Amino acid sequence: xxxxxxxxxxxxxxxxxxxxxxCFVLIDISGDPLADLRFLEPPPxxxxxxxxxxxxxLDRSMPERxxxxxxxxxGNGDIGxxxxxxxxxxxxxxxxxxxxxxxRFLVTLRLVVIALLLAIGLAVISGVISAVRQxxxxxxxxxxxxxxxxxxxxFWIGALIKEGGVWSNQQFGTGFATIGAASADTREYDAWxxxxxxxxxxxxxxxxxxxxxxxxxxxxxxxxxxxxxxxxYVRLARAxxxxxxxxxxxxxxxxxxxxxATVSALLVAGTxxxxxxxxxxxxxxxxxxxxxxSVSRNDSYSVMGxxxxxxxxxxxxxxxxxxxxxxxxxxxxYG
Amino acid sequence: MNPRRRLTRPTRxxxxxxxxxxxxxxxxxxxxxxxxxxxxxxxxxxxxxxxTCNSGERDDGGSITWLVVSKPTGWNAYSPEGGSVYTLQMxxxxxxxxxxxxxxxxxxxxxxxxxxxxxxxxxxxPQSWQYVLRDEAVWDDGTPISADxxxxxxxxxxxPEQGHCDGCRSRATAPYDRVExxxxxxxxxxxxxxxxxxxxxxxxxxxxxVDSIAGGLMPAxxxxxxxxxxxxxxxLGGYFEWLQANMPTFSxxxxxxxxxxxxxxxxxxxxxxxxxxxDPTLETYIIRVIxxxxxxxxxxxxDEIHGGAPIQLNEDVVSGIRxxxxxxxxxxxxxxxxxxxxxxxxxxxxxxxxxxxxxTAIDVDDIASRNFxxxxxxxxxxxxxxxxxxxxxxxxxVTETGQGSGDTEAALAILENAGYELDGTTLTLDGEQVGPFxxxxxxxxxxxxxxxxIQSYLAEVGIEIIIExxxxxxxxxxxxxxxxxxFGWSGSPLFVGTAAQQWMTGSGSNFGNYSxxxxxxLVTQELTATTQDEAAEIANQAMEVLVQDAYVxxxxxxxxxxxxxxxxxxxxxxxxxxxxxxxxxxxxxxxxQ
Numbered sequence: 001x002x003x004x005x006x007x008x009x010x011x012x013x014x015x016x017x018x019x020x021x022x023c024f025v026l027i028d029i030s031g032d033p034l035a036d037l038r039f040l041e042p043p044p045x046x047x048x049x050x051x052x053x054x055x056x057x058l059d060r061s062m063p064e065r066x067x068x069x070x071x072x073x074x075g076n077g078d079i080g081x082x083x084x085x086x087x088x089x090x091x092x093x094x095x096x097x098x099x100x101x102x103x104r105f106l107v108t109l110r111l112v113v114i115a116l117l118l119a120i121g122l123a124v125i126s127g128v129i130s131a132v133r134q135x136x137x138x139x140x141x142x143x144x145x146x147x148x149x150x151x152x153x154x155f156w157i158g159a160l161i162k163e164g165g166v167w168s169n170q171q172f173g174t175g176f177a178t179i180g181a182a183s184a185d186t187r188e189y190d191a192w193x194x195x196x197x198x199x200x201x202x203x204x205x206x207x208x209x210x211x212x213x214x215x216x217x218x219x220x221x222x223x224x225x226x227x228x229x230x231x232x233y234v235r236l237a238r239a240x241x242x243x244x245x246x247x248x249x250x251x252x253x254x255x256x257x258x259x260x261a262t263v264s265a266l267l268v269a270g271t272x273x274x275x276x277x278x279x280x281x282x283x284x285x286x287x288x289x290x291x292x293x294s295v296s297r298n299d300s301y302s303v304m305g306x307x308x309x310x311x312x313x314x315x316x317x318x319x320x321x322x323x324x325x326x327x328x329x330x331x332x333x334y335g
Numbered sequence: 336m337n338p339r340r341r342l343t344r345p346t347r348x349x350x351x352x353x354x355x356x357x358x359x360x361x362x363x364x365x366x367x368x369x370x371x372x373x374x375x376x377x378x379x380x381x382x383x384x385x386x387t388c389n390s391g392e393r394d395d396g397g398s399i400t401w402l403v404v405s406k407p408t409g410w411n412a413y414s415p416e417g418g419s420v421y422t423l424q425m426x427x428x429x430x431x432x433x434x435x436x437x438x439x440x441x442x443x444x445x446x447x448x449x450x451x452x453x454x455x456x457x458x459x460x461p462q463s464w465q466y467v468l469r470d471e472a473v474w475d476d477g478t479p480i481s482a483d484x485x486x487x488x489x490x491x492x493x494x495p496e497q498g499h500c501d502g503c504r505s506r507a508t509a510p511y512d513r514v515e516x517x518x519x520x521x522x523x524x525x526x527x528x529x530x531x532x533x534x535x536x537x538x539x540x541x542x543x544x545v546d547s548i549a550g551g552l553m554p555a556x557x558x559x560x561x562x563x564x565x566x567x568x569x570x571l572g573g574y575f576e577w578l579q580a581n582m583p584t585f586s587x588x589x590x591x592x593x594x595x596x597x598x599x600x601x602x603x604x605x606x607x608x609x610x611x612x613x614d615p616t617l618e619t620y621i622i623r624v625i626x627x628x629x630x631x632x633x634x635x636x637x638d639e640i641h642g643g644a645p646i647q648l649n650e651d652v653v654s655g656i657r658x659x660x661x662x663x664x665x666x667x668x669x670x671x672x673x674x675x676x677x678x679x680x681x682x683x684x685x686x687x688x689x690x691x692x693x694x695t696a697i698d699v700d701d702i703a704s705r706n707f708x709x710x711x712x713x714x715x716x717x718x719x720x721x722x723x724x725x726x727x728x729x730x731x732x733v734t735e736t737g738q739g740s741g742d743t744e745a746a747l748a749i750l751e752n753a754g755y756e757l758d759g760t761t762l763t764l765d766g767e768q769v770g771p772f773x774x775x776x777x778x779x780x781x782x783x784x785x786x787x788x789i790q791s792y793l794a795e796v797g798i799e800i801i802i803e804x805x806x807x808x809x810x811x812x813x814x815x816x817x818x819x820x821x822f823g824w825s826g827s828p829l830f831v832g833t834a835a836q837q838w839m840t841g842s843g844s845n846f847g848n849y850s851x852x853x854x855x856x857l858v859t860q861e862l863t864a865t866t867q868d869e870a871a872e873i874a875n876q877a878m879e880v881l882v883q884d885a886y887v888x889x890x891x892x893x894x895x896x897x898x899x900x901x902x903x904x905x906x907x908x909x910x911x912x913x914x915x916x917x918x919x920x921x922x923x924x925x926x927x928q
Contacts, residue, residue, distance in 0.1 A: 030806065030807070031806055031807035031810055032807055032809050032810035032813070034809070035807055035808065035809025035810055036419070036809070037415050037418075037506065038809045038813060039808070039809050040415075040418055040419075040506060040507070043507070043836060043843055043844055044415065044506045044507050045494065045507065045508055045509065046843065047494065047508075048415060048504070048505070048506055048507070048508070051504065052415050090408075090416065091408040091409070091416050092408055092409050092414060092415075092416035092417065092579060093576070093579075094409070094576070094579055094580045095408070095416075159629060162630075162633045163633060165633075165637075166633050166636050166637045169637060170636075176637075177637070177639065178630065178633045178634050178637050178639060179623075179625055179630055179633075179634045179639055179640075180599060180623075184400055184599075184600045184602065184621045184623050184639075185398070185594075185602050185619055185621060187593075187594060187602070280627050281627065281629065281630065282630070283625055283626075283627060283630055285598045285599060293406065298807075
């Protein structure tokens with residue numbers, strides 16, 4: 001398995017490389033990073049523009065800039081991925097792309113982890129219930145909810161949930177917040193107030209992010225559970241006189257969770273990327289917000305930094321999913 | 336048929352249903368009561384009394400959260416990355432400044448909290464003027480505001496070639512490079528600014544004002560406290576970067592920042608050493624960054640924000656805000672104005688008659704009406720390339736020319752007289768089709784609507800227009816990648832130099848490569864005018880020539896809006912300054928109940 005993992009990681013390098021070239025070209029041709037500067041009132045002097053172009057290496061050709069970003073050779077000491085530097089940002093010489101990504105990663109992780117835990121928990125429960133009571137009213141209801149959540153775009157769910165939160169606050173005095181990860185002024189808050197404030201800001205975006213993930217997972221779990229419930233060994237267990245609860249929980253569920261475990265690993269990566277829209281709707285300053293901001297500013301090096309992190313997460317998640325499958329299912333062996 | 340035949344039961348109900356349906360249809364089509372749809376009590380008289388509307392008695396205490404619609408990217412508004420209006424809005428109330436325009440965009444208010452007397456011009460050649468600072472004017476730590484602060488603020492804005500600051504990266508240096516010296520009296524309270532030989536600024540009163548590059552005065556003593564010798568150019572450059580990297584916790588204004596970042600919010604509290612006439616009554620004043628328009632209305636409904644003055648007018652947002660109880664809102668002409676420009680380098684557009692005909696065929700009023708008529712029926716058309724309609728220098732250069740009138744017949748007459756022919760539905764010159772032409776603008780709804788309408792107007796004179804939107808307006812204009820373009824300029828009551836910037840041959844903002852020796856002569860002359868009146872007169876002369884050349888067609892002042900919870904008083908918009916609604920933030924307060 002170690003050999004397999006190493007082989008997979010090595011194979012991922014050209015994939016990341018190709019993705020980085022593709023993205024760099026796309027971002028580079030999509031616009032002028034200094035467009036906002038050129039349009040300032042009063043307009044800046046040509047020397048100011050030239051200095052910014054030099055600082056951002058915009059006075060070099062695109063291939064040169066890509067190689068610079070990758071190797072740092074010929075730069076000013078602030079660029080070179082292989083040297084651990086992400087490059088200069090249009091947001092100024094004081095803006096450290098690596099620091100910013102690291103800080104925002106933790107913000108996004110907080111949102112994603114809680115959303116996924118909830119999504120997986122609910123998906124398991126609803127998937128099992130749906131499978132055990134196949135074609136019942138409960139099954140149809142849960143299926144409908146799942147498909148509804150799957151069909152609605154994330155930003156729309158977010159906006160609806162936000163409206164629902166405001167309505168609930170007005171009707172019932174609940175304290176849901178619609179913007180940010182915390183209230184603007186928490187200086188006087190004690191520990192409990194900080195906790196409740198964090199929760200108030202977490203609930204709505206978590207719900208929005210969770211619904212999208214739950215929808216897919218619940219369908220997986222239902223299908224997997226149905227397959228297992230119809231297998232021979234489960235039929236034998238029932239024939240031996242075991243109670244239905246024992247059969248489902250001890251024999252069927254464990255096997256049915258295997259596909260879900262692997263899908264969940266993939267979903268972590270997908271949800272981190274999917275948090276882009278939710279973070280924009282709820283104004284969380286996470287990785288998604290960083291990405292959108294960087295794209296809108298044509299900040300190539302920031303986008304590349306985001307891409308590298310996102311790419312590594314996707315590759316790692318895929319690898320974990322494959323390895324997890326081998327761990328959980330003894331029939332699977334990788335050479 | 337007997338006309339008196341009574342309606343029988345089978346025929347009665349359908350008639351009733353039709354009548355009800357008609358009533359519903361008519362009620363849906365009927366306009367709202369203007370009293371409900373346009374404005375609410377707080378901002379009701381802002382059109383007539385922009386300087387005093389929404390005034391009221393303040394109660395002590397309270398907190399307000401004000402919206403800023405885009406993230407600033409630096410604490411130092413001098414720098415290219417920090418130089419945005421959002422930085423200025425976020426920091427307003429911290430830096431002492433020399434003055435600002437009032438909301439009527441006409442009255443200039445010197446900052447008499449800072450000055451013991453109104454600044455006065457001492458001489459014209461070389462130009463010099465003087466400030467006398469009040470003894471009470473101090474920074475929050477008690478250090479007097481003095482000439483040293485003026486000197487540092489000036490030097491931080493100069494280009495490296497001037498030798499004052501090695502490492503300063505001011506995004507615009509011209510206003511500062513023209514200054515020869517700034518000297519202070521022995522006690523530092525009298526400040527004399529002298530321009531270089533041959534330099535003259537008729538708008539000298541705007542030096543280091545609210546809308547200057549940095550929004551006010553930078554503290555000299557803070558540089559020294561942090562180990563920077565402001566007389567050493569290299570160390571002053573270090574101070575420049577220090578200002579960029581560090582949130583200002585000092586203050587020479589009514590508020591000081593106690594906590595914050597420019598990703599989320601800054602929290603301000605009253606400066607205990609504030610020396611001004613009017614003290615803030617709010618306990619906290621928070622500026623919160625929310626860059627998604629869809630988030631504003633729920634946040635306002637949820638009491639997470641209490642006001643804002645966005646630059647973008649979004650119909651959905653305006654409608655949402657108007658539906659909220661206890662919120663005032665007001666739409667009015669903003670500082671920016673839309674216009675259509677030709678790329679003169681396009682061979683067909685070398686013919687001024689074609690340009691005049693195209694401008695004549697475009698119906699600017701129709702475009703404005705379609706875009707804003709429902710939300711804001713009092714929109715104002717722009718008929719001057721520099722001065723808005725409420726400016727004392729405004730002269731209507733456009734109307735009498737017929738440009739922007741949408742008069743298709745007149746446009747066709749111009750074309751016919753110039754030798755063009757309409758071959759079916761296609762305009763030709765010497766048998767060759769004229770056009771098609773690429774009309775480009777950004778993809779926001781108002782501009783897309785405008786471009787579609789222009790396409791229809793020009794089709795009537797046989798010109799085919801291909802609409803191409805862009806995400807990179809700056810790049811498009813910079814590379815002249817258009818035939819006809821629609822975009823906006825931000826206007827200001829401080830106008831000297833605008834004409835040169837936009838129309839002088841080879842000027843950086845003259846994107847369409849327009850050139851006219853007479854205009855060049857006039858705009859150069861404007862730069863050396865000794866008074867605003869003189870400069871305005873010259874600018875208007877230049878515009879007379881420009882209009883005949885049909886290079887730029889002014890369209891309308893882009894409307895903006897302001898909204899605020901009704902629990903606050905003295906909140907009002909100021910489109911004369913880029914800080915907009917926060918211009919008088921120290922006068923805000925919770926309304927007395």
